[in-house]
Amino acid sequence: MAIGTDAAGEFNAAVDLIDHNLTAGRGQKPAVIDRSGAHSYQELSDNINRFANALKQLGIQQEQRIILCLNDTVDFPICFLGAIKAGIIPVPINTRFTAKDYAFILDDSSAVALIVSDDLLAGFESHLKSHPALRHVIVSGSNSAGHDSLSDMIAGQKPEFEPARTMRDAMCFWLYTSGTTGMPKGTVHLHGSMRATAELYAKETVGIREDDVTFSAAKLFFAYGLGNGLSFPFSVGATAILLDGPPTPDAVCNILRNQAPTIFYGVPTLFGMLLASGLLPKPGEHRLRFCTSAGEALPAELLARWQEQVGVDILDGIGSTEMLHIFLSNRPGDVRPGSTGKPVKGYDIRLTDDDGHPVKPGEMGALEISGPSSGLMYWNRREKSLETFQGPWTRAGDKYRQDEDGYYIYCGRTDDMLKVGGIYVSPFEVEAALIEHEAVLEAAVVGKADADKLIKPKAVIVAKEKNFDADALGMELKQFVKDRLAAFKYPRWIEFVDELPKTATGKIQRFKLREPE
The missing domain is CATH 3.40.50.12780 (ANL, N-terminal domain)
Structure with missing residues (x-):
């Protein structure tokens, strides 16, 4: 069938x-x-x-x-x-x-x-x-x-x-x-959803084979990792390498050198860490055919440095928990740096404006996907289900534009959610943790690009007192958040200001705190 x-x-x-x-x-x-x-x-x-x-x-x-x-x-x-x-x-x-x-x-x-x-x-x-x-x-x-x-x-x-x-x-x-x-x-x-992603993405788009040995730094509990390390290799009779600990540069490079995977699945933050580590195997010291990336947009500079040092392509794509795996991707032999590639066979993509109408060619719009692996609903979340799963279309929450050659270019999120290392982080959750500290009067969290142009949380703080050691309090607040939330959610930068920009009704205007791209 x-x-x-x-x-x-x-x-x-x-x-x-x-x-x-x-x-x-x-x-x-x-x-x-x-x-x-x-x-x-x-x-x-x-x-x-x-x-x-x-x-x-x-x-x-x-x-x-x-x-x-x-x-x-x-x-x-x-x-x-x-x-x-x-x-x-x-x-x-x-x-x-x-x-x-x-x-x-x-x-x-x-x-x-x-x-x-x-x-x-x-x-x-x-x-x-x-x-x-x-x-x-x-x-x-x-x-x-x-x-x-x-x-x-x-x-x-x-x-x-x-x-x-x-x-x-x-x-x-x-x-x-x-x-x-x-x-x-x-x-x-x-x-039927795992079969769909295996057939349309793993086999048809990137060409996984029976003789492949796969290694995914993204863990199996993620939709991305579940495909990479379970349904994709099993669908063709390949072999999956599993790492139970954190994917540190030492651990990842040891596997790349000594266990000879042919496909490596990562995220941009990790690729940046590996490049900075000095531990990566050079061409001839590994068996990689290609690598894939998802979770956040892959900067063109990272791709170029990886190609130079390792000698293979990274196939950047985008997927989601709601769609189970990647639906828009670069392909072997067809890699456009700075783009997320073209639709995976079997998936339709459209970009819409604020009223739900298709945008004109070249214009930025909200990404919507139609395909066979879409989730059915969010459990116990009827209102959010209706907002996300709209008939055959699933709203991704990302903004994209399509260039003149048909490649899709990432433009940011349609809401205030951040993607840190491929994992969604709610700014509201981090703000709520910061506010618990006795020295914090107000807090706003936005995304900021690091040296590799990957997004991390930045906190803008109004302190209760006027006289304080900003460096010391900043370090204390970072640890304060780490102690209350999953460690990857802590703000990498903390800036102290006298007041936050707000609307007439008192809502924080986070867009005014974001740095221009």
Whole structure:
């Protein structure tokens, strides 16, 4: 059946991604390489089935939700695909969220089980008993802290499982994304969506192959990383390298040199860090065919420096949690520096003005996308769902223009949201944290470009007192925010002013605080 058709059809995404590899004779081929070594497609399939059996033994029903707060190890695809095979809804969440975020998601999703890496359990312990729907806590790793052990649970199950009878257009998994209020929103995705992104982007647009070895610095809980490190390699029988720790320049360059990936997926901030590290392998010291970038616009200067030092292209693209993966991209042999490329086959793009009408050629407009991987809705967010998912069109929240050759050029956000290292950051959330400090009277947060032209948060502060040490208070406020929010949200710069620009009704005019581009 063609991707994107209206026919629903019986279809299970986990079966679709794994079983064809066994039929094709790839059972002993490495599917995943993580810190514990290589795991074959047969081993992965067996453990997916064991986990599905374990969920059913616990009494978890079809379409009930389970939260996955897992590091990037083989346990992630086992749990993610095992749940899907059983018709249960896995909800991977950001491992860098705060306890407050985790508590909100557990309540919002009404999750009946939490599967969590042992080193991440601390973010849940303080509120585990406050969620009425939550009945099971299962820990991945050697320290289960009195909870059920994932490895023990899997070991006691059979390696065969009859998949749930699910439909292509049935609810399959959720991914949470942050909104303008700073609280996450659960995007509901369907069983057919991972197949669509694999066929149209991974295979058709960038040309992933069976002999590829992929490595994604973006983690599996991101929509970007989920495709890069799971659905794309599994769709062709390739091998995925997983890094469970942070993608530091040391760790990334060690993998590029010693584990020989052929495709590397990153974000512009990381590419800038790698270039500055002096650790990158030179041409002839790696096996990369190409790299991809998403999450924020890739500056042309970064691309040129990467091409010079590493000798391969970075294919810049844009995707979203709502669309599951990249829908607008540069291609091998067709890279336009400073652009996000052209639409991925199977996706339609339009740019609209404030009234929803198409803009004239060359003019800037709001980006809207129509394609087969669009999310169904935001869970418990009807008003926001209606605003974002408009019939066949999904509003991205980005401003673009199309040049005379048909390439799309990024122009900024349609709201005040910032993208920092590929992750949305709400200025309102950072401002709220700053205001909690006893020395702060008012705060406004805007985006500012760093030396590599990548956006980071900048705070403009009105202090309560007139006489203070600006440098000392600035350092204190940065740490103050780090202690309250996920670390990537802290303001990199702090400027002190006597007053903030405001409208007649008292609203802060953030656009007056932004530096001209």
